[in-house]
Amino acid sequence: MTTATLDVNQPATPPAFQHLSTGRRVKNGIATALVWLAFLVAVIPLVWVLVSVLARGAHMVANADWWQQSLGGLLGDDVGGGVYHAIYGSLVQSLMCAVIAVPIGLLVAIYLVEYGRGRLAKATTFMVDILSGVPSIVAALFIYAMWITTLGFNRSGFAVSLALVLLMLPVVVRSSEDMLRLVPDELREASYALGIPKWKTIVKIVIPTALSGILTGIMLALARVMGETAPVLVLVGYSGYINYDLFSGEMASLPLLMNSERVSNPSPIGTDRIWGAALTLVIIIALFNLAATLLSRLVAPKKK
Amino acid sequence: MSESSATPTPAGASVDSGNTGVGGRVPSADTTPEGPISAQPVTGNKTKVRPGDRIFRGLTTGSGVLVVVLIGLIGLFLLVQAIPSIGLDQVNFLTSREWSTNDPANLRFGILDLLLVTVATSVVALVIAMPVSLGIALFLTQYAPPKLARPFAYAVDLLAAVPSIIFGLWGLYVLAPQLAPIASWLNDTLGFIPIFADGNVSSEIGGTIFTAGVVLGIMLLPIITSLTREVFQRTPVAQIEGALALGATRWEVIRTTVLPFGKAGYISASMLGLGRALGETIALTIILLAPSTTFGGSIFDGGATFASKIASASSEFNDPRSVGAYITAGLVLFLLTFLVNFAGRAIVSGKKEYR
Numbered sequence: 001m002t003t004a005t006l007d008v009n010q011p012a013t014p015p016a017f018q019h020l021s022t023g024r025r026v027k028n029g030i031a032t033a034l035v036w037l038a039f040l041v042a043v044i045p046l047v048w049v050l051v052s053v054l055a056r057g058a059h060m061v062a063n064a065d066w067w068q069q070s071l072g073g074l075l076g077d078d079v080g081g082g083v084y085h086a087i088y089g090s091l092v093q094s095l096m097c098a099v100i101a102v103p104i105g106l107l108v109a110i111y112l113v114e115y116g117r118g119r120l121a122k123a124t125t126f127m128v129d130i131l132s133g134v135p136s137i138v139a140a141l142f143i144y145a146m147w148i149t150t151l152g153f154n155r156s157g158f159a160v161s162l163a164l165v166l167l168m169l170p171v172v173v174r175s176s177e178d179m180l181r182l183v184p185d186e187l188r189e190a191s192y193a194l195g196i197p198k199w200k201t202i203v204k205i206v207i208p209t210a211l212s213g214i215l216t217g218i219m220l221a222l223a224r225v226m227g228e229t230a231p232v233l234v235l236v237g238y239s240g241y242i243n244y245d246l247f248s249g250e251m252a253s254l255p256l257l258m259n260s261e262r263v264s265n266p267s268p269i270g271t272d273r274i275w276g277a278a279l280t281l282v283i284i285i286a287l288f289n290l291a292a293t294l295l296s297r298l299v300a301p302k303k304k
Numbered sequence: 305m306s307e308s309s310a311t312p313t314p315a316g317a318s319v320d321s322g323n324t325g326v327g328g329r330v331p332s333a334d335t336t337p338e339g340p341i342s343a344q345p346v347t348g349n350k351t352k353v354r355p356g357d358r359i360f361r362g363l364t365t366g367s368g369v370l371v372v373v374l375i376g377l378i379g380l381f382l383l384v385q386a387i388p389s390i391g392l393d394q395v396n397f398l399t400s401r402e403w404s405t406n407d408p409a410n411l412r413f414g415i416l417d418l419l420l421v422t423v424a425t426s427v428v429a430l431v432i433a434m435p436v437s438l439g440i441a442l443f444l445t446q447y448a449p450p451k452l453a454r455p456f457a458y459a460v461d462l463l464a465a466v467p468s469i470i471f472g473l474w475g476l477y478v479l480a481p482q483l484a485p486i487a488s489w490l491n492d493t494l495g496f497i498p499i500f501a502d503g504n505v506s507s508e509i510g511g512t513i514f515t516a517g518v519v520l521g522i523m524l525l526p527i528i529t530s531l532t533r534e535v536f537q538r539t540p541v542a543q544i545e546g547a548l549a550l551g552a553t554r555w556e557v558i559r560t561t562v563l564p565f566g567k568a569g570y571i572s573a574s575m576l577g578l579g580r581a582l583g584e585t586i587a588l589t590i591i592l593l594a595p596s597t598t599f600g601g602s603i604f605d606g607g608a609t610f611a612s613k614i615a616s617a618s619s620e621f622n623d624p625r626s627v628g629a630y631i632t633a634g635l636v637l638f639l640l641t642f643l644v645n646f647a648g649r650a651i652v653s654g655k656k657e658y659r
Contacts, residue, residue, distance in 0.1 A: 032555070034439055038437075
């Protein structure tokens with residue numbers, strides 16, 4: 001019998017929870033450390049970018065003239081002036097883009113959620129995906145080839161808006177689509193049960209329910225197109241003076257101003273202007289993001 | 305913030321599932337077994353389509369068609385304007401490394417160099433962004449304290465809100481000087497490998513493919529992370545709990561459940577990131593110096609990508625023949641990103657478990 005040396009104090013079965021072997025514990029520790037490190041690696045550049053823009057641009061932005069004057073008539077190394085012409089251009093070009101892109105984007109989203117079935121719907125979803133991957137420079141070249149070369153118009157702020165439409169459209173479609181899908185089917189069914197036509201159900205029931213999310217998506221999309229640089233490089237000339245006319249003439253915008261100072265003004269004043277404009281752009285984008293958050297709170301559908 | 309492409313939900317599937325509920329309901333009213341309880345014949349109305357419905361349906365469907373047509377138009381317009389210039393090209397436009405378009409009567413342009421630099425910057429960017437994004441996605445879904453996961457994810461998404469022109473300026477004027485020691489160390493230590501060999505740009509200024517790749521990698525982080533995160537979040541809880549019940553450590557849980565489940569989503573996300581990297585314009589236009597030099601195969605070279613070449617010449621777009629050369633480059637870039645995005649989408653759209 002082999003049980004002769006049986007230790008009576010030993011439990012019949014080994015303990016349920018065994019200690020982890022060192023190798024497994026070390027591996028787990030390394031993985032945890034690496035994963036935390038990866039997150040820090042992402043946060044560092046974000047903070048670094050924002051801090052360096054703030055540090056280099058703050059003294060320009062702190063001046064009231066910066067918001068009220070243009071760079072018209074100033075030479076490359078003249079102190080002073082401001083960027084309100086570029087702020088105006090950026091805002092107007094983006095708003096014109098939104099005026100075109102939002103209705104189309106919303107209609108496409110409604111089509112995909114409420115009507116689309118079969119091959120066309122699949123093709124549309126696919127093309128929205130492809131459109132969201134189209135590089136901004138390609139969108140700009142397409143508008144150049146269509147609007148300027150083929151149709152014979154001149155470069156203008158409006159051409160920029162058209163190119164921005166291509167970049168904004170997929171963002172609006174995607175965000176609106178997601179929001180429309182969140183609307184419970186019970187709401188639609190209740191409306192149909194009352195004999196309300198489908199289109200009226202969509203306009204009066206579905207869209208208002210999803211409105212806060214849709215508006216948030218639009219604001220974020222606006223913030224995104226405002227910083228696009230490639231279309232303004234190709235489609236409009238730069239001017240240091242204010243130009244109120246979106247449809248003709250050279251028109252500044254913040255990214256275009258930064259690029260033109262970078263290319264043609266090597267003086268320290270030029271560098272100051274670049275970082276000042278960069279900070280201005282960051283501030284405007286931050287405001288749009290903030291507005292998006294506020295809108296989503298204010299317009300949220302009432303819960304009883 | 306949320307990248308438009310940030311929906312890994314495969315295209316067709318969600319459309320169908322979303323619509324059978326809504327669209328199918330209206331006609332089904334005619335055939336409901338319950339039928340109208342009231343004595344009034346409702347059947348008289350069923351053939352009549354309300355004009356409002358018809359108009360609205362037409363408008364929305366038209367917009368859907370418009371998007372499809374738009375992509376076709378992009379390809380068509382670029383192609384139509386590229387063909388004459390390709391005809392005028394004095395050298396082979398696929399294999400030549402020359403690029404001179406100043407004299408429209410003597411166009412000499414080839415895309416080989418642009419292609420090589422574009423691919424080189426994108427590869428450097430992916431080498432940096434892929435592992436880091438994987439780590440961030442794992443962190444946000446598996447490691448971060450649940451209360452902090454959302455603000456942390458928001459911080460990563462904020463990276464996508466920073467305009468690329470600001471990344472470009474920061475990359476060249478702030479980051480590049482800091483990267484210079486790393487670059488020269490790589491060059492000194494590994495210089496015998498061709499990709500780390502001496503480049504044609506001073507590494508002190510740092511307008512190299514290396515710097516551009518690092519900046520581009522940072523720009524890709526939010527894109528790859530957000531898609532990967534969404535897929536990781538869908539890992540079946542039963543699998544995770546099963547692994548935990550078998551006594552797996554947290555890392556073993558990830559290795560045996562989260563990673564196998566999310567692998568396709570992660571690869572797809574990286575493809576979409578690559579598509580973004582190929583087309584990135586202004587950040588690379590700012591960072592890459594010596595845009596006219598020939599690419600020597602080292603990541604410490606300067607150069608020009610498709611997008612940066614077009615962008616830096618855009619102020620001189622006058623003669624349609626010269627512009628055609630750049631439109632050719634744009635067309636190639638369009639096809640390239642189309643293929644990469646298509647492949648990226650195709651990887652996940654076949655996966656049922658992601659829906």
